[in-house]
Amino acid sequence: MNHVAVVENQKLQQEAPPRRLSRPQDYQQISLFKDVNPLEWEDWHWQLKHRIRAKDELSGVLKLTPEEEEGIKKASGRLSMAITPYWLTLIDPEDAACPLRRQAVPTISENIVGPHEMADPCAEDRDSPAPHLVHRYPDRVLLLATEHCAMYCRHCTRRRMVGEHEASNSADRFDAAIEYIKANRKIRDVLISGGDPFIMEDEEIENLLAKVRSISHVEFLRIGTRVPVTLPQRITEKLANMLKKYAPIWVSIHFNHPKEITKRCKAACDMLAEAGLPLGSQTVLLKGINDRPYIMKKLMHELLQIRVRPYYIYQCDPVKGTQHFRTPVAVGINIIEKLRGHTSGYAVPVYVIDGPGGGGKIPVGPNYILSQAKGKYVLRNYKGKIYTYLE
Ligand SMILES: *Cc1c(COP(=O)(O)O)cnc(C)c1O
Ligand code: SF4
Numbered sequence: 001m002n003h004v005a006v007v008e009n010q011k012l013q014q015e016a017p018p019r020r021l022s023r024p025q026d027y028q029q030i031s032l033f034k035d036v037n038p039l040e041w042e043d044w045h046w047q048l049k050h051r052i053r054a055k056d057e058l059s060g061v062l063k064l065t066p067e068e069e070e071g072i073k074k075a076s077g078r079l080s081m082a083i084t085p086y087w088l089t090l091i092d093p094e095d096a097a098c099p100l101r102r103q104a105v106p107t108i109s110e111n112i113v114g115p116h117e118m119a120d121p122c123a124e125d126r127d128s129p130a131p132h133l134v135h136r137y138p139d140r141v142l143l144l145a146t147e148h149c150a151m152y153c154r155h156c157t158r159r160r161m162v163g164e165h166e167a168s169n170s171a172d173r174f175d176a177a178i179e180y181i182k183a184n185r186k187i188r189d190v191l192i193s194g195g196d197p198f199i200m201e202d203e204e205i206e207n208l209l210a211k212v213r214s215i216s217h218v219e220f221l222r223i224g225t226r227v228p229v230t231l232p233q234r235i236t237e238k239l240a241n242m243l244k245k246y247a248p249i250w251v252s253i254h255f256n257h258p259k260e261i262t263k264r265c266k267a268a269c270d271m272l273a274e275a276g277l278p279l280g281s282q283t284v285l286l287k288g289i290n291d292r293p294y295i296m297k298k299l300m301h302e303l304l305q306i307r308v309r310p311y312y313i314y315q316c317d318p319v320k321g322t323q324h325f326r327t328p329v330a331v332g333i334n335i336i337e338k339l340r341g342h343t344s345g346y347a348v349p350v351y352v353i354d355g356p357g358g359g360g361k362i363p364v365g366p367n368y369i370l371s372q373a374k375g376k377y378v379l380r381n382y383k384g385k386i387y388t389y390l391e
Pocket of ligand 2: 148149151152153155156157158159162194195196225226254
C-alpha cells in the first residue's frame with residue numbers, strides 16, 4: 001500500500017471510543033451454579049462435564065435471540081455448542097453482541113456458505129502424509145492430537161473435524177505419524193495441536209510427548225491450545241510439572257479479546273510460565289469482536305502483562321459458515337499500522353493470511369518501502385515521515 005492509501009485507510013478506520021465491557025460474574029450468582037462448591041468449580045473434569053450444550057440450559061442464563069435459537073438447533077451434530085461454566089461467567093447476559101458470547105453461541109449465520117468458502121481452505125487433509133499429521137513446510141509438522149476442545153469456537157478453522165463426535169483414542173493412533181517424523185530427519189519442529197491437546201488426560205499427553213521427544217532430530221516442540229482461556233482450571237501444577245520434563249516446549253495460546261484475560265486465566269498462564277514454558281499468542285481477526293485497533297492494542301498490552309508474547313493475528317480463514325466473522329484484509333493491515341511504532345515492538349504480532357489451497361502463512365502488513373532503486377531505499381516511518389537509506 002502506498003502512503004496515500006495508508007492515510008486514506010487511517011481516515012476510514014477512526015478509533016471509536018471504548019465500549020464499556022461487563023465484568024465477569026461471580027458463578028454463584030448464576031442460577032445454574034448456585035449450589036456448586038469452589039472445589040467442584042476448580043475441578044476441570046467437573047467443568048467439562050457441566051458444559052452448556054443445550055438451548056434450554058442456556059436460555060435460563062441468557063436471553064437468546066431468534067438467530068441464536070435457530071443457530072443452536074442447527075449446530076447439533078456439527079461443531080456443536082459446548083460452553084464451559086467458567087466461560088459462561090464471562091459472557092454479558094444483557095448484550096447479544098458481547099464478544100465472548102459471539103465466539104461461543106452459534107447463530108443462524110453459520111449455515112450460510114459465502115463465496116470462496118471451503119470445508120478445508122488450508123488443504124490440510126491433502127498435505128497429510130500420515131493420520132493426524134500435516135506436513136507443509138520443510139522443517140516442521142503439525143500433529144493434530146485430538147478432535148475435542150473445552151469450548152467450540154464458532155469461527156473454528158478445523159470445524160470440518162473438530163467437535164463432540166466419537167473419535168479414536170487408541171494408544172497406537174499416532175504410530176504412523178511418529179514413524180513418519182522419525183524417517184524424516186529434516187523435521188526439527190513438531191507443533192502439537194488439534195482440537196486442543198490439553199483436553200487429553202495428563203498420561204496421554206505425556207505418552208505423546210515422550211514419543212516425540214525420543215526422536216533425536218526433533219529440537220523444538222510446541223503445543224497449540226485455548227485451554228488457558230476457555231478452561232483455565234485445566235492448567236494444574238501436575239500438568240505443568242509433567243510438561244517441564246520435556247522442555248523446551250513453547251505454548252501458543254489462542255486469545256481473541258481483552259475480556260478473556262481474567263485473574264483466573266492469568267493464574268493459569270503464570271503456572272505455565274513458571275514451569276519454564278515460553279508463551280505466545282495467536283489471535284483470529286473477527287468482525288465485531290476484535291476488529292478495532294484499540295481493542296487489539298489493549299489485548300496485546302494485556303498479553304504482555306501476563307508474559308504472553310503476541311505471535312500471530314490470522315485473517316479469518318474462508319471456512320464454510322464463517323462469512324459473518326470475516327473482515328476486509330485492509331482492517332488487519334490497519335491494525336498493524338496502528339501498533340507498529342506506536343507501542344512496544346513486543347506487542348506487535350505478525351498479521352498473516354493462510355494461503356488458500358495450502359500456501360502456508362503469508363505475512364501481510366503495511367508497506368514501509370515507498371520505492372527501491374539501486375542502492376537507495378525510500379522508506380516511511382510509523383508517523384508517515386519519509387527517510388532515505390543509502391546502501
Ligand atoms: C501454522 C503451521 C505451522 C507452523 O508455522 P509457524 O509459522 O512456524 O508457526 C506448521 N505447519 C502447518 C501445517 C501450519 O499450519
Ligand atoms: S479451540 Fe481451536 S480447534 Fe477448538 S474450536 Fe476453538 S479454534 Fe477450533
